[in-house]
Amino acid sequence: MTRLLLIGPPGAGKGTQAERLSEAFAVPAVSTGDIFRYNVKNDTELGLQVKSFMDAGAYVPDTLTNAIVSDRLKQDDAVDGFLLDGYPRTQDQVFELDRMLEADNDALDAVVLIVADTEEVVARLLKRAAEQGRADDTADVIRHRLSVYEEQTAPLIDIYSARGLVVTVDGLGAVDEVTGRILAALAARGV
């Protein structure tokens, strides 16, 4: 059973690497961002609730986000492992995830932190904006997302470091190279 978390600033490559790691470890990749975007696209009740937060580059309220992850982790395919992409992002979400995992200290194998500098992530997100037109990829919203990350999510690195779980990987370079680095760093930990 493999249970991994992926953390990193917007544009660091979480979604990109999550797909590959999901395949490598044969576990489902659970992306809160993808779940929210799917619901917005399909005009579901949840989609209507989260759209304004996402468009503004703000975090979706913890109560909604925690409920979604809790439901998702109860599904059969997640019982034998999972990779959480972009969750937890706040201290409350860490607390709730601990509760979902019954505060089992061995519940997680590693927290993969993908690092990339601001210049690079802004360039990537602006490129994606030009290609895919995501509502939260405008220059102003990207700036706001980065500051929300620094304020609310970066402090989680200390929490997971204190638990000895953080594996830090350089997110710069080709996608395959980054995947190789993550797999090597996890293998070095016996994951």
Ligand code: B4P
């Ligand atoms: P996410 O979907 O997680 O969006 P993100 O932070 O931008 O990461 P993403 O996965 O898209 O980017 P990636 O680095 O893979 O969240 C979106 C929004 O959802 C949040 O702002 C928030 O509103 C809400 N949300 C999600 N989770 C939440 C939570 N837990 N709590 C509250 N709110 C939540 O890729 C970026 C680009 O870089 C892509 O175009 C990719 O192709 C490119 N790229 C990747 N790797 C590259 C490489 N090595 N070289 C060059 N380009 C690369």
